[in-house]
Amino acid sequence: MKLINHIKKHKIKLAVLAVLLIAYGFCLPKQLFKDPTATVITSKNNQLLGAQIASDGQWRFPHNDSIPQKFSTCIVQFEDAYFYKHPGFNPISIFKALKGNLSSGEVKRGGSTLTQQVIRLSRKGKSRTYFEKIKEIILATRLELRDSKEAILTYYASNAPFGGNVVGLDAAAWRYFNRDASQLSWAESATLAVLPNAPSLIYPGKNQERLLNKRNRLLEKLLDNDIIDSLTYDLSLAEELPQKPYPLPQIAPHLLQKVALNQRGERVQTTIDKRLQEQANRVVENHYNLLKQNEIHNAAVMVMDVRTRKVLAYIGNTPTDNAHQKDVDVIDKPRSTGSILKPFLYAAMLDQGELLPNMLVADVPSQFGSYSPENYNKEFDGAVPASHALSRSLNVPAVRMLQQFGLDRFYHYLKALKLKDLNYNANHYGLSLILGGAESNLWDLCKSYGALSSTLNHYSENSSEYYSNEFVEPSFLASEKIDFGKKSADKTLFDAASIYLTFESLKEVNRPNGNESWEFFDDSKQIAWKTGTSFGFRDAWAIGTTKDYVVGVWVGNADGEGRPGLVGVQAAAPILFDVFDLLPNSDWFSKPYDEMQEVAICTKSGYRASPICDEIVTKHVQLSGLKTQACPYHILVHVDKTLSFQVNSSCENLGDIKHEAWFVLPPLMAYYYKTKNPFYKALPKLRMDCMGETSVVMDFIYPKNSNTIFLPKDFDGRTNELVLKIAHSKPETTVYWYVDDEYMGSTTAIHEFAILPKPGKHLITVVDDLGNERKRYVTISE
Known part of the structure; x- marks a missing residue:
């Protein structure tokens, strides 16, 4: 009853008190600092790769929840020795400051604690009056009630001014000492601890003696308080002051640019391997110095981990100049594909049972309407094993294979690979699709080659099962998890055997002779790789894969200018192998026996052996290959004992007639085939005394x-x-x-x-x- 009467008697006072308490409770903004911050990317091990300055022109890194112990100790000892004891303000310091200011007639000393300084930093632009100081004290006590002492220190470290346009400890450590704040020495930490108190001291050539004295006094205090020993003190005194700001690292500038599109102002941990990125940067720079002599100015390299689909190195361009578009990230830009899609056609035909690895395909002059493809060397082989046509990147066989397979069917496979620059229908591209009539980008192509490798890995490692989401997008964000989907007995796109046989062919690509990087390449590394060159020598490609890594390279000019010598095997492949030399060796892919079967193969034609094939070898082929026809190029002929003439019963005794299996190609194929195959034996003529004619073509x-x-x-x-x-x-x-x-x-x-x-x-x-x-x-x- 007394309590109720007391409340009634003092209700106005209590109401005012309640309002004050509520106001006190809500007086502090939930987010103290709203200044724009720099975009910062780090490696998979949280090493700085690069930063993009904040939109207000300040080097202000995103808020860091941790602070190095050395800097924490230095800033407390210098700014606020009783930081861990006061409730947000220090009455003794305030009294001394007030007394000194009143006696001098001006504000000479603030008496602010670190907590108050955090509040003042968050209320930038406020005049330093006694009324403002009271507000700071109230807000400081509220901050002390809300956050821990360590959190308050991180607020200060992330937002204190360090001279010029440098804000916060993280940016200052890189700008003045070119290293992470966690790696600073006692002398360096002390230097940065005294700077927010007078940030103008850091300017090169100015006030160096004042800065040195302030630092050394702080080091002496650390010694007196037994925080550092005498040896550390002496060594620290010997360290020099920073003379000029360092540029921030720009190890992956184009990836930084890409991250900033969606995560501007954030600190983003990527999947980049910093050491590999730096080494690959040097490889690209070395090749750029050679390529630019031929007025080839741009290149891009991407390295991806097959098993995790994480990007390990991302080089969007060469260190060229603005006139040659050095800031353009070529990795995601559409470019003519050249021959880089040929392995997908080869795999698709294997997958559909329309091809065996060494089946002969025609390589003869061919015309399809007004379209007449040519091989790079302007020559023809007549007939060539399909695997050799792929490894040698012959154009005419590729176009003929595409016509046989069907343009629409192959286009369906490419769409399933999720090549985002394939924007038109199949008829728009026509048969030139296989030779560079379409466009794609390095990101999508690396993703596709990596998906094939991963399919093969998963099949071998998971009891002959596939994953439903093999063709998932790669990622350069450490926070993203790659979901390969569910296991299934059904293939995703290509069966494992078709992929394996395609890689076997690509492994056999002949490396050119010459004085280039090839002589330094370790031949023990087994890599499935393919090059491509676009029409007009505008784009040079090279993409290679092992069980563990995919490396993709594009070389050219960003403006599309073609140059002589801008071909995949000369311009892009040397970079590919130099980058592979930076990577660990990988074992070769396991053979997917469950998707294969041993079959008798005709040695000369590569088809399944017919009963009359004279040379047969047993090979493992894909199960769908059992649907292919038997060898059509072996016929049974009747010849004399010397094998010189065809004969029949009209001119030879039956006992003297030999029945021989003969390898016979169609005339146009044979015409070119025998120029490259001197042991090819044409069908013998019919002996003149014999009746009848053999078929003539x-x-x-x-x-x-x-x-x-x-x-x-x-x-x-x-x-x-x-x-x-x-x-x-x-x-x-x-x-x-x-x-x-x-x-x-x-x-x-x-x-x-x-x-x-x-x-x-x-x-x-x-x-x-x-x-x-x-x-x-x-x-x-x-």
């Missing part, structure tokens, strides 16, 4: 169908002739030549015929003695 070598041809002139003004060529399975047969149904002449043995047609469209017809006929349209331009 002929085809044009030149011109290609619907070609438009320009006939150059000699120095004397005479127009050069057009030389027509055909291949005939029986060269001795006479062939008759017609132009627009007008007879021009005949050839025997060597079937080449020169004509001088007028400008316009012409029909060329050839007919042999046996009635076989071929036609070709050409257009002669003026």
Whole structure:
């Protein structure tokens, strides 16, 4: 009852008190500091990789929850010796300051504790009046009730001024001593502890003696308080003061730029391996110094851990100049792919059972409408094993394989790889898709090659099971977890055997001879790698993978200017292998036996062996490869005892006829194949005394169908002739030549015929003695 009466009697006072308590409770903002901060990225081990200055032009790192012990000790000893004892203000210090200021008639001493200084820093711009000082004391006591002493120290360390545009201990340690704050010596910590009290002392060449005296007095105090010993004191006195600010590290500037897009003003721990990044930077710089002599100014390198999909090195460009767009991050920019997509077509055809690794594919002059692909060396092999066509990056076989497989089917595989720069439909790209008709970027290509490697790893390590999310995006953020999805018996895109056989082919890529980096490359490293060169020598690619790492390289000019020599194997591959030399060796991929089966293979054709194949080898192939046809290039022929002529019962005793399996290619393939394969034995002729004919085939070598041809002139003004060529399975047969149904002449043995047609469209017809006929349209331009 008395309590109630007391409350009623003093209700106004109690109400006022309640209001004051509530105001006191809410007087302190939840977030003390709202200043913009620098964007800071660190390595996977939290080592500084780079920083981007805050939007207000200050080097102010994001708030750090920890503070090094040396600096903590120094700042307390210098600024506030009773910091751990007072409630936010020190009455004795305030009294002494007030007394001194009143006697002098001006403010000479503040008497502020570290807690009060934190409040003053957070209320920047406020005049230093006695009324403001009272506010600081109230807010300081509130801060002491809310946060720990250690937290208050971190507020101070992160926001105190250190001279010029340097704010906070973390930025100051790097700007003045070029190292992390945790690595500062006692002398360096003492230097930074005295700076916020008079930040102008740090300017080079100014007030160095005053700064030195303040530092040394603090060191002496540390000695007197038995915080440091005499030896440490003497060594600290001998240390020099900083003379000028250091530039902050810029070890991964383009990654910093990328992080700042979405996490500006934050401290971000990345997955970058600092040592590897620095070494790769030097590799790129060394090659850039060579490449720029050929006016090639830009390059990008990315290194990824296959097992974690974490980015270990990220070099978005060379250390070129602004005129050559040094700030452009090329890693995520679309560029023409060149031949870098060929392994995906090879794997897709294996996966669908339309190819075996060494199956012969045609490499002959080919024309698809108005599109006529050419090999880099302008030569043809006639027929070449598919694996060699891939490892040698032959263009004509690749286009023919794409036509056989189907443009839309292959496009479906590429879309499943999540190549984000594949923006048009399949018909837009046409067959040139496989030779660089589309665009992609280094990030997506490294992701795709890494996904293939990871698929193979997971299959071998998880009882022949796949993961449902193999083609997951890589990450450069340490905080992100990669989710590979659930295990499944079903493949994600390519089966493990197809990937393994593709890598086996890519492992056999021939390294060129020369004085370049190749001679330093350790051949014991087994790497599946591929190069690519875009049309017009604008983009050079090289991507390689092992069980553990993917390295991707792009070289070119950011503005798209082509340069002679800007080809994958010359410009990009040496960088690729120099970077691989920085990485640990990896074992080769395990063979996925559960997805493979031993099959008899025809040695000469690479097809499944037919009963009449003369040379057979047993190999492991993908299970889908069992659907492929048996060898079509071996036929059974009847020959005489010397194997020189074909014979039959009309001219030879049955007992003297030998039945031989003969490797026979179609005429156009055979024409070029025998130039590269001197042991190729053409089908023997039918002996003249025998009745009957063997099948005869002929085809044009030149011109290609619907070609438009320009006939150059000699120095004397005479127009050069057009030389027509055909291949005939029986060269001795006479062939008759017609132009627009007008007879021009005949050839025997060597079937080449020169004509001088007028400008316009012409029909060329050839007919042999046996009635076989071929036609070709050409257009002669003026």
